[in-house]
Structure formats: structure tokens, C-alpha cells
Amino acid sequence: FLNEERPIQTLRQILTRLRETYCGTIGYEYMHIQDRDQCNWLRERIETERKKQYAPERKKILLDRLGWGEMFENFLSNKYSAAKRFGLEGCESLVPGFKEIIDKAAEMGVEAITIGMPHRGRLNVLANVVRKPLQTIFNEFKGGPKLKEELGNESSSYTGSGDVKYHLGTSFDRPTLRGGQIHLSLVANPSHLEAVNTVVTGKTRAKQFYNKDPHGDKSMAVLLHGDGAFSGQGIVYETLDMSKLP
Incomplete structure (x- = not known):
């Protein structure tokens, strides 16, 4: 979802965004969920393009x-x-x-x-x-x-x-x-x-x-x-x- 419908990003840019998303002040734990659709639903809302201002x-x-x-x-x-x-x-x-x-x-x-x-x-x-x-x-x-x-x-x-x-x-x-x-x-x-x-x-x-x-x-x-x-x-x-x- 970080890359979907957006310009191609370098690996460094993707890793930076992932660290900002998953290594900040809020933690997310959802990979134990077996249903892939549910995981994607969560990822789509977590891996947003911009932080809320x-x-x-x-x-x-x-x-x-x-x-x-x-x-x-x-x-x-x-x-x-x-x-x-x-x-x-x-x-x-x-x-x-x-x-x-x-x-x-x-x-x-x-x-x-x-x-x-x-x-x-x-x-x-x-x-x-x-x-x-x-x-x-x-x-x-x-x-x-x-x-x-x-x-x-x-x-x-x-x-x-x-x-x-x-x-x-x-x-x-x-x-x-x-x-x-x-x-x-x-x-x-x-x-x-x-x-x-x-x-x-x-x-x-x-x-x-x-x-x-x-x-x-x-x-x-x-x-x-x-x-x-x-x-x-x-x-x-x-x-x-x-x-x-x-």
C-alpha cells in the first residue's frame, strides 16, 4: 500500500516510510490474522501516504x-x-x-x-x-x-x-x-x-x-x-x- 498508485520509490524511501509507520510512537500487531483480506484492510489504513495533520x-x-x-x-x-x-x-x-x-x-x-x-x-x-x-x-x-x-x-x-x-x-x-x-x-x-x-x-x-x-x-x-x-x-x-x- 505504500507504493500503490504512486511513483516508483527507492528501497531507501520505502524503508524510511516503513520505519516511520511501524517504529514510531504507535505499534501495530496484525500478522497473526489468517484472513489476508482483513490484513490488507488494516494495512491500507495504517500505511497511509501522509500523517494526519x-x-x-x-x-x-x-x-x-x-x-x-x-x-x-x-x-x-x-x-x-x-x-x-x-x-x-x-x-x-x-x-x-x-x-x-x-x-x-x-x-x-x-x-x-x-x-x-x-x-x-x-x-x-x-x-x-x-x-x-x-x-x-x-x-x-x-x-x-x-x-x-x-x-x-x-x-x-x-x-x-x-x-x-x-x-x-x-x-x-x-x-x-x-x-x-x-x-x-x-x-x-x-x-x-x-x-x-x-x-x-x-x-x-x-x-x-x-x-x-x-x-x-x-x-x-x-x-x-x-x-x-x-x-x-x-x-x-x-x-x-x-x-x-x-
Whole structure:
């Protein structure tokens, strides 16, 4: 695909392009796929002629989103250094990446996203993606009572049974860049990795059913995994087996 319908290139040019494509900041692994058509489909989209270019305004948005994620981690590290929080250090790009998924989904007509994720990085996602009030998160670090007086009518959305702060979930109607709105629901999850998978897919399926959305155009699920848990937990593959249910 690097050479298709393009002028003849030298071996040096081809090798340079291949190194830029496969030895950069993103890795691709697909040669284990037996179906050649599927491999070619992936290669056609990976071995593009030009890298994606972002306009200056778009870069500012991405930088702002990345900054919020990193500043949140730095603040917790300095303010609550002795508290267990399962931070997102080293993976702060999850925040702008997640928001990009949400924006793209909203553009394509999705109205609701149900999210499942482990405890690692959950507080950052709660604060910067699903927008759980920061005062509520900080109060949970202090072990204080629920902030009903501070939050007023919104308090009922964030109360819980007293579980640890990095297990909790919430929901939020998030405005999009184009002036629309999309409903986000982050499902509560125990420390048992991947246990939330079927809860998220079941909740999404219920939304599709009751909203008369048989093709899943308006409701979608997003599941985040760690490498080890994805490979080692059988529930991951059991959930994938149900993906083709009518």
C-alpha cells in the first residue's frame, strides 16, 4: 500500500516510510490474522501516504485536555501523597484520547456511552471526562461526610454506600465541541478486574432495546483494560462470545 498508485520509490524511501509507520510512537500487531483480506484492510489504513495533520486550534484543545489530566495527577500526588489512589501517571494521554472518542461518537449520532474501566486512572476519568465534582472527590480523600449542603440537588447523583473512592461511578450529560450533548455513564466497579464487562454490555443492550435502536447507532459501550487482565481473565473472551447475539 505504500507504493500503490504512486511513483516508483527507492528501497531507501520505502524503508524510511516503513520505519516511520511501524517504529514510531504507535505499534501495530496484525500478522497473526489468517484472513489476508482483513490484513490488507488494516494495512491500507495504517500505511497511509501522509500523517494526519492537526490545525493549531485542534492542537490547543488536545494540549488543554492533556494538561488537565496531568495537573490532576500532580495535585493528588502532592496533596494526598500517602493515600491510595491508583493514579494515571504515564498514561495521561488517556484523557484526551477518551474525549476524542466521545466527540467522534457524538458526531456519528451516538447519544449515550456506557463506560467500564478498572480502578487504575478512574479518579482522573471521573474528574476530567465524566466531570464528577472535584470537591466531592477531594472530600472522599478526607473521609468526610457527603456534601449535600455544598452540592444541593446534585448530591444524589454522587452518593454511595461508602465504598472506596476508586470503585465509584457516576453519570453526566457532557456537552460536545459542536454544541451537542451526549450522556456518559461510568459504571461502578470492584477491584476484581474485568468484572464490570458484562454489566456494561448488558446496560448498553438494555438502552438499545428500550430506545428501539436495534443496530446500536445511538448507544455504545467503551471498556478499558490493562494488558495483563485482558489476557488473563476469561470473562473478557466470554463477553466477546456474546457480541454477535441477535
